[in-house]
Structure formats: structure tokens, C-alpha cells
Amino acid sequence: MWLNDLAYGRYPDMEKHSAAVKAVRGMGVDAIPILMNRITTTSESPTQLLRSELKRDAQMLQDTQTVSAFEALGPASHSEIPTLIGLLAPQYDAAGESPTEPECWLKYRSSDLAGRVLEVMGAAAVNPLLKALEEKDPRIRFGAVGVLENTYRRSQDDRIVPAIxxxxxxxxxxxxxxxxxxxxxxxxxxxxxxxxxxxxxxxxxxxxxxxxxxxxxxxxxxxxxxxxxxxxxxxxxxxxxxxxxxxxxxxxxxxxxxxxx
Missing domain, CATH: 1.25.10.10 (Leucine-rich Repeat Variant)
Incomplete structure (x- = not known):
């Protein structure tokens, strides 16, 4: 599958990567359901993943490639920003647990991945995230602050710091x-x-x-x-x-x- 050819690691095959990026862009909005499904589900059950370090590594590789695919898709994926912001809420609970524990990683994986995708969307996500800082749900406000912290490095948007x-x-x-x-x-x-x-x-x-x-x-x-x-x-x-x-x-x-x- 083209997603598996997206660059990863120290010595990626850039020819395959370029072809994968072209494939993602060619699919346009048709790629979105596939990518969103990769955010909200795991390829294995939590029990199966925890039995094997290799399986967990494979899931983390898949997540990184999902982020790369969203980045390649660009503006065609921006319609998913509100959904991705809604997925940030569990990060509020994750803050009270150890992120190094495999169970914690699995429990909050979708939320973490949604945040990473919003970060690569850069400037396009800033306005919705700034609005999220005013949400009634403190879990959304919490998640939005964390994403804006990293988004600032990409966007340099001068509204971010005053809002935080x-x-x-x-x-x-x-x-x-x-x-x-x-x-x-x-x-x-x-x-x-x-x-x-x-x-x-x-x-x-x-x-x-x-x-x-x-x-x-x-x-x-x-x-x-x-x-x-x-x-x-x-x-x-x-x-x-x-x-x-x-x-x-x-x-x-x-x-x-x-x-x-």
C-alpha cells in the first residue's frame, strides 16, 4: 500500500516516498476516510500489541506514516480539523498517567496522533485551535494549548502566545x-x-x-x-x-x- 512507502527512518527510499506522496495527493479527499480510520483504530487489539514490542513498534511506524500522509494531502484534509480537535480531549486524562507505560500509550494513542496531525497542518489549524481555547470543556482547552505550543514553531503566528x-x-x-x-x-x-x-x-x-x-x-x-x-x-x-x-x-x-x- 502506498502509505507504507512514505519516508521513515534514517535512510528512506525517497523515490518510493515521492511516488507515495503523489498517490496521496492524487486520491485527494478520497484518502481522508482511510487516514481517519488509522487514527481512531489500531491494527491489533491492545492485548495483542502489548504482548510484542515489535507489534507496538509497527503501530508507531504506521502512526508516523499517517501523519506524513496528512501532511502530503495538505488543504484537502483541512475539513477534518474540527474532528481532530475533538479527539484531543483524552490528553487531559493522559497528563495524569505515565506516557512511558504501554497501556497508557495505547489508551491515549488516538488523541496523541490527532495532535500530531494538527501540528503538521500548521497555519490552517491555528484559527480553530484558538477558538478551542474558549471551549467550555477544559479537556479541549488543555489539548488545544498543547498543540498550539508545537504549532507555533511552524506557523510563528503572533496570536498564539497572547491567547495561551x-x-x-x-x-x-x-x-x-x-x-x-x-x-x-x-x-x-x-x-x-x-x-x-x-x-x-x-x-x-x-x-x-x-x-x-x-x-x-x-x-x-x-x-x-x-x-x-x-x-x-x-x-x-x-x-x-x-x-x-x-x-x-x-x-x-x-x-x-x-x-x-
């Missing part, structure tokens, strides 16, 4: 911490992101949110100097993890200061 910044005040704890993580990962607009993250460190009632805010400030490094008072205060927090994250952030923020090397 607003989620630092979300009523849901998990949406707040994933937003803090995203801001640190993207690492731009320090003049607005750093004060907002410092506010989280000072006042957010949830330790998990404060922890991710501190990790984000660490990534901003010397650009986060205005947050130093809040970070220093966190070094005496009653939570030992927060104290550790705060100390790491202080070191990063003061990295260019005299006498800190």
Missing part, C-alpha cells in the same frame, strides 16, 4: 499548568509572559501550576530578571519540589550576573 497567556487565569488547574509550560517552551514575548508567570508563582493556589511557572521562568533565563523577587520568595516555599524549581530558576535568571559563574 490568557489561559494562565483559567479556572481549571491543568489548563493553567499546561499554559505555563507552553509559554516557557515557546520562549518569546518575555516582557508580557514573565510578569504573568511571576504572578502565578506568587499567587496561584495550586503547587503544580507554581512549579510549571518556575520551570518556564528558568527557560527565560536572564530575560526573567523582573520575576526574581517572586522566584526568590519561592525558595522558602513549604513544598520541597517548588523550592528546588525556584533555586534552579534563580540560577538561570542570574546566569549573566557578575560573580555567578
Amino acid at each position: 497567556l490568557k489561559r494562565l487565569r483559567d479556572e481549571d488547574t491543568q489548563v493553567r499548568w499546561v499554559s505555563a509550560r507552553a509559554l516557557g517552551s515557546i520562549g518569546v514575548l518575555s516582557e508580557t509572559c514573565v510578569p504573568a508567570l511571576a504572578e502565578c508563582v506568587r499567587n496561584d493556589p495550586e503547587g503544580n501550576v507554581r512549579s510549571y511557572a518556575l520551570m518556564a521562568l528558568k527557560k527565560f533565563g536572564p530575560r526573567a530578571k523582573v520575576a526574581l523577587p517572586a522566584v526568590m520568595a519561592a525558595t522558602t516555599d513549604e513544598n520541597s519540589d517548588i523550592r528546588s524549581y525556584a533555586r534552579d530558576a534563580v540560577k538561570a535568571i542570574q546566569a549573566d550576573a557578575p560573580g555567578t559563574r
Whole structure:
């Protein structure tokens, strides 16, 4: 099947890959049901997959080729963006489990794959994802933040960071911490992101949110100097993890200061 010829690995057969891309584009919208079916189903039952590392590797290879097929299909697949966003919801639950466990990977595989497909759609997915940040369901808001975090690298859309910044005040704890993580990962607009993250460190009632805010400030490094008072205060927090994250952030923020090397 042409999907199996899409490039994968270190030394792909680019002639076969080019032919596969041409085949995907030639099918156009007729390829969509096949690709969506690959997202929502597995080729084996979970029990069978877990019995063999090779079978799991084969499923992961198939998933990567599915993402490549969506990328090759381009605009013809954009009608599926709303459906793919709806599939993000389980990532909210996956955040509380270990992604390294095979059972967890199988349980949330479709959601993860939907996110990867949205990422390769780039700019076309940005508007729907920004709207998803306003959804009533916190699971959708959570998933949208995570995808936008990675989509920014492709689209460089200047609306993404301000939209995620607003989620630092979300009523849901998990949406707040994933937003803090995203801001640190993207690492731009320090003049607005750093004060907002410092506010989280000072006042957010949830330790998990404060922890991710501190990790984000660490990534901003010397650009986060205005947050130093809040970070220093966190070094005496009653939570030992927060104290550790705060100390790491202080070191990063003061990295260019005299006498800190």
C-alpha cells in the first residue's frame, strides 16, 4: 500500500516516498476516510500489541506514516480539523498517567496522533485551535494549548502566545499548568509572559501550576530578571519540589550576573 512507502527512518527510499506522496495527493479527499480510520483504530487489539514490542513498534511506524500522509494531502484534509480537535480531549486524562507505560500509550494513542496531525497542518489549524481555547470543556482547552505550543514553531503566528497567556487565569488547574509550560517552551514575548508567570508563582493556589511557572521562568533565563523577587520568595516555599524549581530558576535568571559563574 502506498502509505507504507512514505519516508521513515534514517535512510528512506525517497523515490518510493515521492511516488507515495503523489498517490496521496492524487486520491485527494478520497484518502481522508482511510487516514481517519488509522487514527481512531489500531491494527491489533491492545492485548495483542502489548504482548510484542515489535507489534507496538509497527503501530508507531504506521502512526508516523499517517501523519506524513496528512501532511502530503495538505488543504484537502483541512475539513477534518474540527474532528481532530475533538479527539484531543483524552490528553487531559493522559497528563495524569505515565506516557512511558504501554497501556497508557495505547489508551491515549488516538488523541496523541490527532495532535500530531494538527501540528503538521500548521497555519490552517491555528484559527480553530484558538477558538478551542474558549471551549467550555477544559479537556479541549488543555489539548488545544498543547498543540498550539508545537504549532507555533511552524506557523510563528503572533496570536498564539497572547491567547495561551490568557489561559494562565483559567479556572481549571491543568489548563493553567499546561499554559505555563507552553509559554516557557515557546520562549518569546518575555516582557508580557514573565510578569504573568511571576504572578502565578506568587499567587496561584495550586503547587503544580507554581512549579510549571518556575520551570518556564528558568527557560527565560536572564530575560526573567523582573520575576526574581517572586522566584526568590519561592525558595522558602513549604513544598520541597517548588523550592528546588525556584533555586534552579534563580540560577538561570542570574546566569549573566557578575560573580555567578
